[in-house]
Amino acid sequence: xxxxxxxxxxxxxxxxxxxxMAQSFTYDVTWKPVESIGGMTGPDGKRTGAGGxxxxxxxxxxxxxxxxxxTVRCVGMDQPDNGLFDxxxxxxxxxxxxxxxxxxxxxxxxxxGPQTPLGCVGGIxxxxxxxxxxxxxxxxxxxxxxxxxxxxxxxxxx
Numbered sequence: 001x002x003x004x005x006x007x008x009x010x011x012x013x014x015x016x017x018x019x020x021m022a023q024s025f026t027y028d029v030t031w032k033p034v035e036s037i038g039g040m041t042g043p044d045g046k047r048t049g050a051g052g053x054x055x056x057x058x059x060x061x062x063x064x065x066x067x068x069x070x071t072v073r074c075v076g077m078d079q080p081d082n083g084l085f086d087x088x089x090x091x092x093x094x095x096x097x098x099x100x101x102x103x104x105x106x107x108x109x110x111x112x113g114p115q116t117p118l119g120c121v122g123g124i125x126x127x128x129x130x131x132x133x134x135x136x137x138x139x140x141x142x143x144x145x146x147x148x149x150x151x152x153x154x155x156x157x158x
Contacts, residue, residue, distance in 0.1 A: 023136075023154040024063045029072060031056040031146045039078070051077040056148075058093070070095030076104075086112065089120070098129015102138060109141075118142040124152060 032055045039050025053075050060068045076089035085105035093100045106120035120140040126132045131154065140150035 022156075025060050025152050025154075027058050027060040027150055027152065029056045029058045029148045031142075031148065033145075048078055048080070051075065060095075068095050068097065072102075074102075074104075076106075087118065089122075092127075093124075098131050099127045100131055101125050101127050104138075104140065106140075106142070114145060117144075118148075120150075124154070126154075 034052040034054045037051040037053065039047050041047050053073070056072045056074075058070055058072055060070070062068070070093055072091050072093045074089045074091035076087050079085055079088055086108050087104075087106040089102075089104040089106065091102040091104070093102060102122050102124045104120045104122035106118040109117040109119050118141070120138075120142065122138045122140065124136045124138050126134040134154050134156060136152055136154040138150055138152035140148050142148040
């Protein structure tokens with residue numbers, strides 16, 4: 001056997017086994033009001049450097065049809081102008097299977113303001129329970145003051 005054949009034979013099963021371990025899901029969150037913290041108004045009248053804390057309840061539906069309900073708590077902070085993201089958030093999720101941490105980067109989908117939707121991308125990491133040691137990716141559309149929805153995918157096995 002040539003080296004190329006050996007490499008192909010060893011890589012192909014690894015690729016297929018990794019794909020089989022992925023687990024896709026969608027979710028919806030109902031948020032309580034955001035508790036604003038700090039921030040300053042600059043000479044241009046714009047408020048910057050503000051943070052906030054928010055709690056929510058979520059429902060996750062996995063690709064196999066199973067449903068999981070839980071809670072989420074996030075802390076977020078505005079980012080300086082001209083950065084990659086307008087807002088960063090760090091969250092903890094909890095349900096009866098365990099906990100996970102999520103880190104988000106979000107941008108306003110339109111002119112910034114409390115009624116403007118946010119589009120977010122993030123990473124998720126299981127911290128306790130069934131998902132401990134797993135990592136994944138998520139998207140989120142925060143489309144109203146009290147609701148968001150998105151998609152995600154866990155990768156690999158714990």
